[in-house]
Amino acid sequence: MKVNDTFKYIDTHVHLYDEAFDCDFEETLQRIKDAGVGYCIFPAIDRENYERQTECAKKCGGFAFEAIGLHPTSVGANWKEELDFVKERLEAGKGTYVAVGEIGLDGYWSREFMEEQKIAFREQLLWAKEYGLPVIVHVRDAIEEVFEVLDSMGASDVKGVFHAFSGSYETYCRLKKYGDIKIGIGGVVTYKNAGIAKVLEKIPLEDVLLETDAPWLTPVPYRGKRNESTYLEVIAAKIAQIKGCTIEEVAKITTENAMVLFGIGK
Numbered sequence: 001m002k003v004n005d006t007f008k009y010i011d012t013h014v015h016l017y018d019e020a021f022d023c024d025f026e027e028t029l030q031r032i033k034d035a036g037v038g039y040c041i042f043p044a045i046d047r048e049n050y051e052r053q054t055e056c057a058k059k060c061g062g063f064a065f066e067a068i069g070l071h072p073t074s075v076g077a078n079w080k081e082e083l084d085f086v087k088e089r090l091e092a093g094k095g096t097y098v099a100v101g102e103i104g105l106d107g108y109w110s111r112e113f114m115e116e117q118k119i120a121f122r123e124q125l126l127w128a129k130e131y132g133l134p135v136i137v138h139v140r141d142a143i144e145e146v147f148e149v150l151d152s153m154g155a156s157d158v159k160g161v162f163h164a165f166s167g168s169y170e171t172y173c174r175l176k177k178y179g180d181i182k183i184g185i186g187g188v189v190t191y192k193n194a195g196i197a198k199v200l201e202k203i204p205l206e207d208v209l210l211e212t213d214a215p216w217l218t219p220v221p222y223r224g225k226r227n228e229s230t231y232l233e234v235i236a237a238k239i240a241q242i243k244g245c246t247i248e249e250v251a252k253i254t255t256e257n258a259m260v261l262f263g264i265g266k
Contacts, residue, residue, distance in 0.1 A: 007036050007037060007038025007039075007255075008037070008038070008232075008233075008236075008248075008251040008255065009035075009036055009037045009038065009210055009229075009232040009236065009251055009254075009255060010037070010039045010040065010209075010254070010255050010258040010259070010264075010265070011032075011037055011039075011040040011210065011211060011212050011214075011229040011232055012040075012041050012161065012184060012210060012211045012262070013041060013043055013136065013161075013163050013164075013184055013186070013209075013211035013212065013213050014040045014042065014213065014214045014228075015042065015045075015213070015214060015215065015216075016040065016042065016056055016060070016064065016214065017042060017049070017052045017053045017055070017057070018052075018214075018215050019052075020215040021215065021226075021228075025056075025059070028228055028230075029059075029060065029063070031228070032228060032229040032230050033063070035230040035232070036233070036251075037229045037232060038063075038255075038265065039063060039064070039065060039264055039265055040060075040063065040064050040065070040229055041064070041065050041067060041098060041099065041136075041258075041262060042056070042064055042065070042067065043067045043069070043071075043099075043101050043102035043136050043163070044066070044067050044068045044069045044070075044086075044101065044102060045074055045102065046070055046074035046082055047085045050085075050089075053066060054066065065098045065262065065264055066096065066097055066098065067097055067099035067100065067101040067102065068086055068090060068093065068096075068097045068100060068101075069086055069099075069101045069102055069103045069136070070082050070085075070103060070120055070124065071103070071104075071138065072104050072105050072106040072117045072121070072142075073106050073109055073110075075113050075116050075117045076116075079113065079116045079119075079120055082120075083120055083123060086100075086124065086127070087127065090127055094131070097133065098133070098134075098262040098263060098264060099128075099134045099135060099160065099262060100124050100125075100127055100131070100133050100135050100136070101135050101136025101137065101138075101160070102136050102137075102138045102163065103120070103121055103124040103125070103135060103137060103138065104121060104137040104138035104139050104142075104146065104163075105117050105118065105138075105139055105142035105145050105146055105149075106138060106139070106140045106141070106142060107140065107141035107142040107145070108140040108141040114145065117142075117145075118148070118149050121146075121149055122149050122152070122153060125150075125153065125155070125158065126153075128159075128160070129157070134160040134161070134261050134262060135159070135160030135161075136160060136161055136163055137160055137161065137162045137163060138163055139162060139167075143171060155179065156178060156179060157179045157180075158178045158179035158180070158181065159179055159180045159181075160179075160261070161181070161182040161183065161184050161209050161261065162182070162183050162184065163184040163211065163213070164186055164188065164211070164213060164217065165183035165184055165185065166196050167199070168195075168199060169202045172202075172203055172207075176207075180261075181207070182207050182208065182209050182257060182261060183203065183207060183208060183209070184209050184210075184211040185200065185209070185210060185211065185239060186210075186211045186212050186213050186219070186235060187212065187217040187220075187223070187227060187231065187234075187235060188217055189219075189238050189239065190219040190234065190235065190238045191219075191220060191223075192220075197242055200239065200242050200243070201242055201243070205239075205243060205245075205249070205250065205253040205254065205257075206253060206257065207257075208239070208253070208254055208257065209254055209257055209261070210232050210235055210236060210239075210254045210255075210258075212227050212229050212231060212232060213227065214227035214228045214229060214231075218231065219238070221234075222234070233247075236250045236254070239254075
């Protein structure tokens, strides 16, 4: 069974514009489509990567949709200029983008600009609301700071996905209090002793989106190789095993979730 009798999956988070795909882009794109992937979403990183992202989306035609935003690890000394660029693109590209993202907070690599990260996160959450767009949120070693920002805003109507979710069931429940929150599940769910596998047992499929984060976070048994959207089938199969349902059910529900959240494919 294929959704709409044309495709099964949507990769809601893939960096197909990364240089890792330069050597065999056309072949990879065809392989992804042949694997039943109907659409993919490109999360933004920063101004430096913007041109590669947009050019790649053009080459993909109607297969790829773009987000725009400032990734937390790109928040540095020039963060104000980077934020201005995001706002300019949002205004100039009304109707172009399906989400504001990849935004959020990251305390893993450095906490030097954490306060600036919080400001950028808050501003972009407000812009998403202003433009009626969902958000794609990145969080690493900073979940309490995320709650701090959301609480300071009095947020209760956030719409979006927490990408590469690795938190506890309690964290998931707490996030749900802030609005229509989905979680992105990718290759990590296939890793041995992955905590998210146990957490996922309690989370309804109606709150799950499939993603790869390719070229990174490749699922087992392909770990160690470059990741690509072709492997969504592996991720979906693992989720089906965890949830005790069919892979067709995982495909149908997660794809419908993505279509509704990002307003695509209908």
